[in-house]
Amino acid sequence: MTSTASNGPNGKPSSWHGAGAAEFDLRSDTMTKPTPSMLEAICQTTLLDDVFGEDPVTNDLQAYVARRTGHEDALLVMSGTMGNQVALRTHLTQPPYSVLCDHRSHIVCYEAGGVSSLTGAMVQTVVPRNGAYLTLEDIQKYAVLDDDIHHCPTKVISLENTLDGMIMPLAEARRITEWAHSNDIKMHLDGARLWEAAVSGAGSLPEYASLFDSVSLCFSKGLGAPIGSIIVGSSAFIKRARWFRKSIGGGVRQAGVISAAARVAVEETFGPEPNGQGGKLAETHVKAKRVAEMWTSRGGKLLHPVETNMVWIDTESSGLGPNDLAEIGKTKGLQLLGGRIVVHYQVSEESLSRLEEVFDVAMKGDFQRSDIQSRPYGSKQL
Numbered sequence: 001m002t003s004t005a006s007n008g009p010n011g012k013p014s015s016w017h018g019a020g021a022a023e024f025d026l027r028s029d030t031m032t033k034p035t036p037s038m039l040e041a042i043c044q045t046t047l048l049d050d051v052f053g054e055d056p057v058t059n060d061l062q063a064y065v066a067r068r069t070g071h072e073d074a075l076l077v078m079s080g081t082m083g084n085q086v087a088l089r090t091h092l093t094q095p096p097y098s099v100l101c102d103h104r105s106h107i108v109c110y111e112a113g114g115v116s117s118l119t120g121a122m123v124q125t126v127v128p129r130n131g132a133y134l135t136l137e138d139i140q141k142y143a144v145l146d147d148d149i150h151h152c153p154t155k156v157i158s159l160e161n162t163l164d165g166m167i168m169p170l171a172e173a174r175r176i177t178e179w180a181h182s183n184d185i186k187m188h189l190d191g192a193r194l195w196e197a198a199v200s201g202a203g204s205l206p207e208y209a210s211l212f213d214s215v216s217l218c219f220s221k222g223l224g225a226p227i228g229s230i231i232v233g234s235s236a237f238i239k240r241a242r243w244f245r246k247s248i249g250g251g252v253r254q255a256g257v258i259s260a261a262a263r264v265a266v267e268e269t270f271g272p273e274p275n276g277q278g279g280k281l282a283e284t285h286v287k288a289k290r291v292a293e294m295w296t297s298r299g300g301k302l303l304h305p306v307e308t309n310m311v312w313i314d315t316e317s318s319g320l321g322p323n324d325l326a327e328i329g330k331t332k333g334l335q336l337l338g339g340r341i342v343v344h345y346q347v348s349e350e351s352l353s354r355l356e357e358v359f360d361v362a363m364k365g366d367f368q369r370s371d372i373q374s375r376p377y378g379s380k381q382l
Contacts (some may be wrong), residue, residue, distance in 0.1 A: 103126060
């Protein structure tokens with residue numbers, strides 16, 4: 001991938017033309033940069049008021065994503081965190097109530113305690129016995145279905161797919177949903193990276209999304225839009241969600257500048273088909289497997305098999321500290337984050353060549369070890 005920037009309308013270099021620093025940044029797929037076609041869409045967008053529901057580009061985006069996910073309606077939000085928090089608050093009406101989720105879930109680990117502070121819900125975390133994804137049996141062990149006044153009834157099950165780059169099988173998601181609905185429990189999906197699961201072949205976007213009462217999908221991670229996520233659900237659910245979005249400052253006026261780029265991201269990066277055929281994500285999975293092979297061929301171990309675009313390196317078994325790879329990466333012009341390597345569609349071949357050099361140095365032990373022993377954001381808590 002060429003990283004040279006073109007000149008903008010004022011004759012100065014523009015960050016919109018070329019991946020730039022994202023080409024050498026493997027910390028997260030949030031590092032993707034918007035493309036010239038996104039910029040063009042922003043320039044051509046409508047600028048009416050979304051709080052009044054009057055912006056055509058935003059309304060079209062919401063209808064488009066709802067249709068592609070098999071839901072009735074959708075609501076633009078500013079971030080995945082906002083999407084999850086608004087969705088959960090919308091589901092939870094009258095306490096007492098609890099939310100059941102994986103112990104590694106984003107809503108537990110990386111959303112500033114929002115579930116408890118915004119909803120007053122108890123959060124029941126569960127460790128999957130298989131080490132990869134929750135099963136119905138895991139959930140049944142911890143779900144509260146009785147009306148004993150000592151207990152807090154389970155009212156929402158929140159799943160995440162993908163989680164740490166790993167896929168929840170479609171059949172298991174269906175089993176959990178069928179059981180939950182039979183017990184009057186709502187199902188939410190943190191689908192920030194559901195696009196990745198669909199591209200992997202595990203199930204199509206509508207097959208997964210239509211199982212859940214609500215889904216939050218992110219535009220600004222692997223898809224590359226500059227900002228934005230979206231919630232999908234029933235028309236009644238989305239109508240109620242608008243209130244809660246407004247209450248936490250999520251009502252945006254000229255939202256067309258966000259929606260225009262998001263639409264391009266879905267159409268071009270994910271692709272026009274339910275499984276993401278014709279898009280740009282499949283190649284990131286191929287590159288992630290290459291990264292894993294580069295590491296294991298040098299004697300390194302992985303914490304998990306590579307299923308999508310994330311590679312989890314077992315640094316401890318190779319005698320590396322939590323920040324050593326990041327320090328070595330700096331000497332090669334790479335941005336790394338602990339043992340988590342995330343491949344996005346703007347990562348170049350040159351960056352993978354440099355990563356091989358990082359692995360060589362790491363396995364030989366010929367480097368100055370980092371004095372920082374705290375685990376970086378997003379790293380495994382073993």
